[in-house]
Amino acid sequence: MGWSRLILAGLLMGLCLEEAVAAADPEDMSVPLSLRATLMSLRDPGRSSKPGNFDPSDTIRLREADPRMMDVKHQLRDWVEARLAAAGRDADPAALARQLNADLQAADLFCEAQAGGPDRCPDDGGFWSGVGFLAPVRLEPVADGALLVLRTGIGIRCGTDDSAYAYQWRDGARRRLWQSEQDIQLGKPYLPQTLQSVQISAPDPATRARLMLTLGHQSWCSSNWYPVYIRLWQVADSGVTSLVDEAPDAYLARHDIPILGRLTSTEATVEFSAGGFDEATLFHGAVRHYRIDGGTVTRIGPAALTPRDFAQEWVKIAWPEALRWAAPNVNVANLQAWRKKWGKDGALGEVAATRHCRADPELWQVEANFADTAPDLGQTYFLVRWRKPDRLQMVDILSAPRADCDEADEAADRERSLFTPREWGTRSSVLDKKPRPVSQAGLPCSGKAYCLPAMAPRRRRRAFSLMKPSASFWL
Structure with a gap:
């Protein structure tokens, strides 16, 4: 089964437009006990197993993933949304994120222990695990402040599984209009994403629709050869439509950041290092450039930026x-x-x-x-x-x-x-x-x-x- 099909099988695009965020009980703004209890149950040392070589057909076992992690994702999201609602429209996202992370730290949900204690996600012979812990949450105003993006991450073996959610203020409330999560179900492929960026375009002048681009990658404790994720959506009043969902193989360590992109209301440009036929480097510079016209996506040039890179990219483009x-x-x-x-x-x-x-x-x-x-x-x-x-x-x-x-x-x-x-x-x-x-x-x-x-x-x-x-x- 190809990477693209695996990703389509694992991607949740939970897309209930204009879902209002419920306000929190002003008497209890602390981290929910249910979230902490679920994470603590995942820390059972008996669950750990020595991973072998990376096997994309068995990532549930290798990543020590558990369907309860979906509960963690939603419990964390719902708690942040409640805090957003209580904070109101004029809340400072950076200050709120600092407070949220301070509360998560006080609840002992990060790998770094309180009061300068040891790291609870140690490197075990090159294979480390963050299962039962969270990554700090991020709140980022985008689209000139018109929208707010929440990014969360849950610990897994050799990385984190990141999720993203976008909100807009409308009719007196902050409403979730889009989300990107990776599903975790036993017996189904699990392809966690490490998000590099979430970008949202200005609204199209004619339709008012926006484009949303996420760039990320697969990861593991060893090697740097894993797919990058290129996902593009169109968000309109009528709903959310997936336009691009690709996962080309890539070399992740050529630069500090493995994949970059730019987004406008009509185009998306992405650059990364793809696998190539040059035995001296094994990779080449690759470009994905898309033009969006309504709901139609067309890949256009450039595909690469030098003759050497273009030759290596051209042989990978499907015939005809x-x-x-x-x-x-x-x-x-x-x-x-x-x-x-x-x-x-x-x-x-x-x-x-x-x-x-x-x-x-x-x-x-x-x-x-x-x-x-x-x-x-x-x-x-x-x-x-x-x-x-x-x-x-x-x-x-x-x-x-x-x-x-x-x-x-x-x-x-x-x-x-x-x-x-x-x-x-x-x-x-x-x-x-x-x-x-x-x-x-x-x-x-x-x-x-x-x-x-x-x-x-x-x-x-x-x-x-x-x-x-x-x-x-x-x-």
């Missing part, structure tokens, strides 16, 4: 959709024949430096040697048209180099991004020799793209766990 990313008048039969040899699993190859073609100022050649892993593919040459800054198309795939494609072009292989280095975090790339501070603006390349700081020579990398900085693993 890949033809949308090909140049006019291409040899369709040749591209299709090569894609049949590429197959479903693809291959790894040694990728040489990208070359510019002298006879065509917009043409570059990407060379990949698959002889060791896929003899039928052998030496392969991708011809890519690049109209800078970010319009790339597949022109042809050859088994011999084109004679005029012999100009060295180091800039063509430079790491590029639609986001600044600071947006990605202080470490610009795992290929850097060491972490270092970077400027806000980055290095301008052309158009809207940024050139990230120059990378160190390609080599095998040590990847650090996103969850526990002390844990490290060789890929």
Whole structure:
């Protein structure tokens, strides 16, 4: 079963529009005893089991998940909503979040013990567990303060399972208009999400509908190769509609933040590091760019920002959709024949430096040697048209180099991004020799793209766990 189908099976989009938030009993604003009791029951040490290799078909066991955790999610959500209602429209979200977290800390619901006690979610041979504990809640005003987003997290083995809820003030009350949760049911796939961002667009001028984008990823104590989650909804007076629900495989440790995005009322742009065929890095920069027209979503360019990255992304786009990313008048039969040899699993190859073609100022050649892993593919040459800054198309795939494609072009292989280095975090790339501070603006390349700081020579990398900085693993 594919990741996308698994996620559709596990995603709750509980979408009762305009659900009014009930006010709390002013005599009792403390953390509910039922919430604390449920969490305490989950801390039973007898429940713990030594996890083995990550198995997406058995994540209930490996994540020490329990259907009672759904009760925890809703008990926590309902308590926060009651506090929101009691606080009124003009409450300061940051101050309220601090008070909520202070109350949760006083109720002994965080891994960090009170009064400087020990961490109750210790690293157990590289596999740590937060089962029975909560992550701090977050309240974030968005859309110029018109909406409020609540983010919560419950502890599981090797991470947290995050949920998000959005509220608007209407008819004298704060009303929940959208939520995103991962369901936990025995016998069903469980794919917890670590949320990186929740974005909400301004209302469409014509329909007043908003777009809502969540970006997140799967995680585990070892390795950094897990799917990222790209989910897009349209929220209108008539209801909530899921527009995009994708989970491409990704490398999570290339940057401090594994996935970034931007959202307007008509477009969503997402960038991350996808798995690729370059055996020296195993990943490439990938872009998902969607145009939304009413309830119709169309993926548009760019798909990547350099010829090397585009070639690695193009081979993963399903046929015949890949033809949308090909140049006019291409040899369709040749591209299709090569894609049949590429197959479903693809291959790894040694990728040489990208070359510019002298006879065509917009043409570059990407060379990949698959002889060791896929003899039928052998030496392969991708011809890519690049109209800078970010319009790339597949022109042809050859088994011999084109004679005029012999100009060295180091800039063509430079790491590029639609986001600044600071947006990605202080470490610009795992290929850097060491972490270092970077400027806000980055290095301008052309158009809207940024050139990230120059990378160190390609080599095998040590990847650090996103969850526990002390844990490290060789890929």
